[in-house]
Amino acid sequence: MNERKETSQTLKALMGIRNLVIGGEIARGERLSEVPLSERLGISRTPIRAALARLEQEGLLERIPSGGFLARGFSTDEVIDSIEIRGVLEGTAARLAAERGVEPRKLIEISKVVEALDEIMCDDPREMNFERYVELNAEFHRLLSMLAGSETLRREIERATSLPFASPSAFLESEEAIIVFRRSLIGGQEQHRAVVQAIEMREGARAEAIAREHARLARQNLEYVLNTDKSLLTRIPALTLVVT
Known part of the structure; x- marks a missing residue:
């Protein structure tokens, strides 16, 4: 006790x-x-x-x-490196899961998360249950990290995503981000679906490529902030630590 x-x-x-x-x-x-x-x-x-x-x-x-x-404080390069490392690790997890094969119950579990995300997706992000989206998105990435059956890989992915700006929901945790980053949600959901499909079809290279590209959505959002609207640096919690 x-x-x-x-x-x-x-x-x-x-x-x-x-x-x-x-x-x-x-x-x-x-x-x-x-x-x-x-x-x-x-x-x-x-x-x-x-x-x-x-x-x-x-x-x-x-x-x-x-x-x-x-x-x-973190430099922009450190932020980008952290995002890239997460992409490499999640890509490796997806590839190994496809190559090794995944228990049907685990595929069903992550597929249900994808289906739940489908249900809350809509054209107007202001009508989306955004808290639920962030919750399901985090759950998808948690399950993905475990599909390969490697505790070492799961632990390293957890470590890579512990920094706030490298987490799967780094740019999706403020009210302002609902509108500013809405363009990434639909594409991101398509990638969720595609990576699960690739794993199920045992297509390791494809699963890895999609997972790595998926992580780069965070980098695109970072570049939007730095190059288009720096006012968001003070309004998105994850970016308060970035030295520009």
């Missing part, structure tokens, strides 16, 4: 600190220390300490020699 409680508190601390950083309440380059965070989040110092170490491993924080951590 105590171990489960400790794990729950660490997870609560992890999510709390991550939200503070990503949401801009802790500015890029600001120092984070155990005591103030413990008081702010109402969590004891032990889970806070564990969460800080985990976020450093994820790359969101940087340890400083004098003690404590800094909220990291």
Whole structure:
């Protein structure tokens, strides 16, 4: 019981600190220390300490020699590299799943997610249940990471997507993004369907290519922000950490 409680508190601390950083309440380059965070989040110092170490491993924080951590800033190149790495890993997962074969129940499970996404897609994104879309999109990518049956690959994909701007829903988590990035939703759903079909047909190269291209939708959205509307840098939580 105590171990489960400790794990729950660490997870609560992890999510709390991550939200503070990503949401801009802790500015890029600001120092984070155990005591103030413990008081702010109402969590004891032990889970806070564990969460800080985990976020450093994820790359969101940087340890400083004098003690404590800094909220990291990321260059545009680092953001692009993170997105590309996710695409490579998810592409590998899709290819291996196709080559090794997938249990029917797992294909049914991910296919049901695709069908559920189909049901909420519409021409006018303002009428879409957007919270549900983000939830289902995340579930699709979670299931995709497990189809190959490789715990190593699943773990590396989880690590690659832990940075907010590299996650499958990085540019889909703000109200403004519903309109600004609507062009990516329909194409993205077509790719969801196509990658599952390729895996089912045992077409490894095709499955890999589609999954890698799918990840690049995030890069296209990033380039839109940087080249067309930089005002979104302050309105999309994932991009508060980017140094331009």
